[in-house]
Amino acid sequence: MPRLADLLRLPPYQAYSYSYPHKTAYRPIEPPRPLSQLWAGERRDALFLYLHVPFCSYRCGFCNLFALARPDPAKVERYLQQMEHQLRATAAALAEHRFVRFALGGGTPTYLDVEQLRQVFAMVERHANIDLRAIPAGIEVSPETVDAEKLRVCREAGIDRVSMGIQSFSEAEVRALVRPQQREVVERAIGAIREAGFPTLNLDLIYGIAGQTVASFLASIDSALSHAPEELYLYPLYVRPLTGLGRIEAKNGGKTGFVLQPEPLDERLALYQAGRDRLLQAGYTQVSMRMFRAPHAPDLAAPVYCCQSDGMVGIGCGARSYTGRLHYSSEYGVARRSVAEILDHYLARDEASFACADYGIELDADEQRRRYVIQSLLIRPGLEHAGYRERFGADCLDDLPQLRDLIELGLADDDGALLALNDEGLARADTLGPWLTSAAIAQRMRDYRLG
Incomplete structure (x- = not known):
């Protein structure tokens, strides 16, 4: 990249x-x-x-x-x-x-x-x-x-x-x-x-x-x-x-x-x-x-959910589900004909078929780390060193040395506990996400034939 x-x-x-x-x-x-x-x-x-x-x-x-x-x-x-x-x-x-x-x-x-x-x-x-x-x-x-x-x-x-x-x-x-x-x-x-x-x-x-x-x-x-x-x-x-x-x-x-x-x-x-x-x-x-x-938004006194770590279960055609190692869903389309065909396939399935994942992607160790970093870094407060280390057994700056560029280029600050985007970094979030995408995932996305 x-x-x-x-x-x-x-x-x-x-x-x-x-x-x-x-x-x-x-x-x-x-x-x-x-x-x-x-x-x-x-x-x-x-x-x-x-x-x-x-x-x-x-x-x-x-x-x-x-x-x-x-x-x-x-x-x-x-x-x-x-x-x-x-x-x-x-x-x-x-x-x-x-x-x-x-x-x-x-x-x-x-x-x-x-x-x-x-x-x-x-x-x-x-x-x-x-x-x-x-x-x-x-x-x-x-x-x-x-x-x-x-x-x-x-x-x-x-x-x-x-x-x-x-x-x-x-x-x-x-x-x-x-x-x-x-x-x-x-x-x-x-x-x-x-x-x-x-x-x-x-x-x-x-x-x-x-x-x-x-x-x-x-x-x-x-x-x-x-x-x-x-x-x-x-x-x-x-x-x-x-x-x-x-x-x-x-x-x-x-x-x-x-x-x-x-x-x-x-x-x-x-x-x-x-x-x-x-x-x-x-x-x-x-x-x-x-x-x-807003300052008047209610504080959520609810069980903790962490999008970087906890799973998602998607139900319905077009919904995605996330385990730690595999993401799965139905097929994806945008054009009306493609959406209609995928939907018809969903409607024709028997209940037993829903007990299996037949479309998705397996995340190797590198992709799991990248996902965690992207999901953490692009929102505030940012990427916690301790949380990353607890999950992956190493420091995020060692696993993904390119993150140091954020600090050198004035897009993020790191106090040793938290790597956090500043205002300029948040403004470039739609550059940073693609930058952190692996070459393998980028190639799969380019190869995809969207219908």
Whole structure:
């Protein structure tokens, strides 16, 4: 991989490292591995349960998630049945376990109607060792799918965090994102969420939209702040292959695949810095390049979950599961045809097949170390030397000497206990993630044929 000093000469937005390795590094597992064997040697007393609902009212132009817009109603019903089959088979394979975090994502889970939402919560209660009322439990919504009855069902089930993608309060900017959204619908949805009494409201905004300026971005942030959300995420726009915006860009010879390269200079860094400063002035704490937390956000008195160390169990087509040595999921696609084919394959499976992992990636010792470093370093407080040493038996600076470049180039500070990115380092998080990606994973990502 290139030297960090050389990468810093490129524009800062190279790739978003929200998970490592990325799903484009996954491949078929032959022969399939029984889940009971995969989880047998893992700690199962502090797991994260994630359910994926891959349905939406419409597909936004920037979206590369595993999602299908306006599915046939019968397919939705069949999907919920399959989710229960998968959850039951997975819980049996886990044997003794405990979930301490829960999220219902997508897609748009609130695309489901009231009775379907009740069905989802009922299956979780039946098959998983989990108490949603006693742990952090979140759901993703979109403005047009929010109504009082759905929110009531979610709150009564134990959901305490609602995350809603606004992207922008400017109707011209959401049109540029190929997102049919009206501000009055957004305002009404926020009001309904507040009325329902959820302790945590998160709002997502995007910067880098065509026609957006610093002034218009700050106006959207100020509109969001008027609702005093407990959390705000600021996402840079990435135009990815096979998304609506990606198809437009591809006609003009745009970037494809995972490759570090110069991109046209844009205003995203200036927009990020302006947005960050506005939120810090408003009293928010920066947790990562993207996440900002309000001073009035509730303190979570809940069982500890550590994303670097504890496992995740994903249920549903498109959901990922993480053990220490193997990550697995269903296949990945973006184009509607590819998503529909993968979904049909999921719907045709028998329950016994859900007791095995047949698609994913095994992490050797080096990849396990890299994942731990990426997951720790790109959020605050940062990478603890003692925690790394306890897990891997050596110091992180010895295992990955390239980390010393962060200090030498003024992107991080190290007091002997904690290696932590400073403000400049956080601003370059989307360069640092790709920089820490191994050559082998980068090659697998480049070789992946996205459908």
